[in-house]
Amino acid sequence: MTNDDSPTRIPSGIDLHAIGPYGDTLGDGIVQVSFSLPIPASPEAREAARRLAVQMGLNEPQIYREADLGYGFSFWIVYGKCRHHVDVTRIVVPKITSAALSFEEINALVLDNAGRRLRIVGACTGTDAHTVGIDAILNMKGFAGEYGLERYPAFEVFNLGSQVTNGTLLAKVRETGADAVLVSQVVTQKDVHLSNLAEWVDMVEADGLRQGLLLLCGGPRITHEVALELGFDAGFGAGTTPRQVAAWLAQEWVRRKK
Amino acid sequence: MTNDDSPTRIPSGIDLHAIGPYGDTLGDGIVQVSFSLPIPASPEAREAARRLAVQMGLNEPQIYREADLGYGFSFWIVYGKCRHHVDVTRIVVPKITSAALSFEEINALVLDNAGRRLRIVGACTGTDAHTVGIDAILNMKGFAGEYGLERYPAFEVFNLGSQVTNGTLLAKVRETGADAVLVSQVVTQKDVHLSNLAEWVDMVEADGLRQGLLLLCGGPRITHEVALELGFDAGFGAGTTPRQVAAWLAQEWVRRKK
Amino acid sequence: MERKLDLDPAAIQRCRHAAGAIADEVLGFAAERTTVSIERAVLRWMGVEGGDTDCIPLVNRVVDAAGVAGLLDRGVALPFAEAVRASGLPPTDAARAIAEGRLPLRAPDAEFESAARDMARTLSAIGADRVRRTNRTRQRFLERLGEGSRPLLYVIVASGNIHEDTVQAKVCAKAGAQVVAVIRSTAQSLLDYIPEGATTEGYGGTYATQANFRIMRAALDDASEDVGCYVRQCNYASGLCMPEMATLGALERLDVMLNDALYGILFRDINMQRTLTDQAFSRRVSAAAGLIINTGEDNYLTTADAFDAAHTVLASEFINEQIALRCGLKPAQLGLGHAMQMNPWREDMFLYEVAQARMAREIFPDCPLKYMPPTKYMTGDIFLGHVQDALFSLASVMTGQGIHLLGMMTEAMHTPHIHDRTLALESTRMIATAARHLEDEIEFKPGGLIQTRARVVLGGAVGLLEQVRDEGLFGALAHGRFADIRRAPDGGRGLDGVVVKATGYWNPVEDSLDTLLAERDAEVVR
């Protein structure tokens, strides 16, 4: 962990080499856990819940709620003191490093360097019908008080909407000669998003289009890290604003051009 | 775990040798965890939270909420798939085994066997001022619609109230020639209750009064198991009704007399 | 219904008028058409079950055959009845024989025409009988066990596996649920067939199949006995198979089905001609089967802003109401939808929400109303989310809602875990108990924020409905008047399944439905 946060922000007495949970006293390690078990509530089930907590590394587990859910299930709320620690100094997380630019700066950066608008294709792919997220990034209206990419003179946007197959998307990329493709994935059950995203990257590569194309994905369960692993150039999670995406696109496109 | 629960209560397909958490599919192992860390929220802190979850034995941890609490603290809500299992068939929990008796049965049992009322001394000891629990067991009025021990012809009750020192209590035991002592402990911070209860048992033993005296303790964080470990004869937790205590006292006294 | 909002009756009247005109337009359009799914529903009603060796439903095979044979615009019933008559096979076997090419599907020769019609009427009457029996069974359950107190507490199960679903449904019943809905697998609405058999692999939900309906029904009947309260089953009469779903619901004793005039068009990009035609038929089936329908206005607020678009919800409720009444549904069967989707950090949002919820009650006093919980502003913070849901429960109790969908603290994360529902039910039951008579007790300040808000929203609905009436519903959809979404009359999925009826189109199930509805109305009068 880099300490570029103002140092006063790290509470005094903290050892970054061994960070553990904090309840009300440094080092107490307190965590809260809840789960159901597929056995009815009973003193034995209570003991089973306790042992599970111990296996999770919780010292002195306290069971605060036990509930018989009926039909052979029980629910447990447990608190305990976690034995585990993390060496935060060893953590390195890939981060999106583009600078925050204003609407005007972004447009200037693109138009000055490219001399034309960047072509952006966006879609919510597979069986996923959740368009609100990709629309928030692309539509005029935008999100959280910021304009969407359509409003930027620097971008020409093709928003294909929902339930777009990877094939349709690829065709559109060819047709438009896109500079960047934005894929949204919201439904993550059984990891459908992972297989669908991986397929997309494979198809782009198989088609020889990968070079020169910026691949982005986003959605509430997407992280930049996962996106890189899947072969994308960037990933954007919950709460992303259009300007963050626009700034990244502009800077990354210019960086690659050089 | 004994299977004296109606077997239909154990969901089908359950392997009692390896019970783990259940979210919505047998074997998914899902648990919910929350905790604070003494570092500000940041991608690194997020990774630290994730690693802690992994150390706790959670596969595929998902961070659903991250909050910067300010002044160098952060809060995390994580879900994951717990790797651990418990062999429920191996669990043996000491339990209070006295039968449930009615008000009349309890009185009859005591009066027929002892030919007199049992003398019961009760107190909330140490610095603990929480009398509601012990009063619920002892006072006429009782608890949850059941009479307290004072109402039983079988018992003579001396309720010393709150913040009673172990010394005062011992004196009262001598003075009354008590058959049983009921100690309540509600405040458990820094385990004050454990040291206070242990001291009480020691004092009783040092004074040679242990023999022939039934020692009970109770309170919301007391379990029968802990009570036995501390040298008591029984422990009663949250939700205890006076009749449960009365029934145990009657049966245990008679059992010992024989 | 006590009038707490001082709403203008003339404005309500104008809304009903405009919505009535819209409904007439839609139903007039639908009356001239049939669809592949309506025809498949007819076959299901007549007793065709099961699939071929590739698990393609026999009803699809037969209707496809009818399409190939150019028979659809006169209805599949008569050719199919002729095949049954000619072969002497039971309906399912006849359908299989047709699918396998062993039995021809064609219009009866003139000499058999009348016998074929009789056969069609007989098969249809058998279906009607089954529906009658189903209704009676439900009635007896309700008389014996009751339905519990209102609002009906409604939860979803969605494990993807019907067997896990039943376990979870029972656990819900134990915790006080009165309606259990099985959410369908993602995008099932886009399938132009209903999968077959008991299924254990769904995404974000469990496939709706006839077998799954039965399995869940049996589980809920067990649970009903255990808890001493009839627990209703809910599923979707929605998507490309809307009429068939309604028919299966009627046959397998579902009690509640989601069914909305516009949902499929707006949110699934199903063609509007298709869905509106399907709509008319399926609502009549629901009416005859005593199903409660839940409309889907709540969905609008997932894309549009709940504060700005409140009047679109009300407008759509009027349209759904007018279409439904014309299809024979009684107000007590109309779970008109709405949802608490306002930004909880917006000042006075709770007041606006109460205004909206109460307004719906006063305008549709005899409809149960289906009130949906916050989802849009749920964040994955289970603790704050649980409180958002608590506010929702209170708004529901305070305004006398009929069907209360339980909010889940794990919304925005995953479909509910087994205890999520128990915790939600516990919280809602506590609130409903602690605030039991709050609705009776409070009045709203005359001309205050709440009354004013209700009046503004009603005014907005008048404007929108009259605009839609003038543009025509199809035009309005093309202009994106609902949920900020534009749809073209010829766009979307399923248009190829719409068939303009030829003269001579005949559907005996329509006649059965008339009979059932007439019986019901006679019953009511008696």
Add this chain to the structure above:
Amino acid sequence: MERKLDLDPAAIQRCRHAAGAIADEVLGFAAERTTVSIERAVLRWMGVEGGDTDCIPLVNRVVDAAGVAGLLDRGVALPFAEAVRASGLPPTDAARAIAEGRLPLRAPDAEFESAARDMARTLSAIGADRVRRTNRTRQRFLERLGEGSRPLLYVIVASGNIHEDTVQAKVCAKAGAQVVAVIRSTAQSLLDYIPEGATTEGYGGTYATQANFRIMRAALDDASEDVGCYVRQCNYASGLCMPEMATLGALERLDVMLNDALYGILFRDINMQRTLTDQAFSRRVSAAAGLIINTGEDNYLTTADAFDAAHTVLASEFINEQIALRCGLKPAQLGLGHAMQMNPWREDMFLYEVAQARMAREIFPDCPLKYMPPTKYMTGDIFLGHVQDALFSLASVMTGQGIHLLGMMTEAMHTPHIHDRTLALESTRMIATAARHLEDEIEFKPGGLIQTRARVVLGGAVGLLEQVRDEGLFGALAHGRFADIRRAPDGGRGLDGVVVKATGYWNPVEDSLDTLLAERDAEVVR
């Protein structure tokens, strides 16, 4: 204050009359007495700080010496001032010298009598000056940063370690807390001295010491600047050291202190003569120091049933009010206590609770009221508990409470963890935003459950107060009229610290208090 409950003004008048008579009795009794703690408070006011080598506070040593010397019934001030005068030492050094036997403590000889009195007046004036400055500092903070909106959100810290407490207090401030109370270590109220120094080891709370007050003050001042809102500090003027605690509060800029006429008697078995005598003095100190006091009626409902004993809460509020007004406190300083302790599973409990909370607002319109969250029916189910707290927050906002204690979902388990408070604040702030003007918007049905309930409770209070007036407060306590607890006039702890004043008893701090209060009142008039 809008009258929504249609309460009978005559009944309220009768309550005030009876409570006034009770207050007169109590204050008459107190006026004839002093206590060791009052005398120690006088020394603290005069500038004595710190402890001896055994950490016994010097004020205890001096007052003990005065007791031994038989000087207490005429007040410690004069002999102490004489010692200062004679020795020429600053107060603390003089006290240490007395403690160590190096300086005698005795009444001044006649020739020095007047000089000693002057010295006493001077020392007392120095104390008054410090209080004056403290008040001004608070005033300036409030003018510059404001206090945020009402209800003031009040949270507790209770780690046992003052340094952990300050960290947590700041985190609370960031999350929107406007009052931070440091809960005291278990049973500190039974100590007949105030521990010395910064402490890091408490049980269930952190010792209240002068050093801890200062440390927390500094932390909260920092946080106030960070968040742009003055964050108040709260502690207890309660227990055997009540007058000293109030004095430290006045000197160290506490803003709020728990201070109740009966709490110590009922819940700590402190002798009633002691606590009522201490009470009179400490309330005058609080009045002069501009402290808000919080009374402890909420505690009754932890032993007695909240539904049945609701009128005892109201009755006690009247007694606390009448005593407080007679001690110079302004209504704006009276955080009269009550709590939402009804069984949440009781039908319509939310209505009864709203009735109670609103009733208190209408009867004490100028008092902020301190509203305490559910604790009794909290169970360790953090999810349900969070919802109980949400209902409480809504009741608070709906009825216009002034000081809102945050309910913690982990009540019934442990003192709060760092995030427990943030989650509670977040939830309450959301509710306060979403329901901002709910109070203005709703009216209660005339003669409905809510109005009727309020009337019944008020009627009960009339009866109880008149009974207590007739029995005398001491008699009433002996009969267990409050919280189901009986206490004997000579029972409990601390009676030996009560001294009947001799003629010639003199306490210059009383005069300083008169001056400060007169200044305040003049200020108000200006």
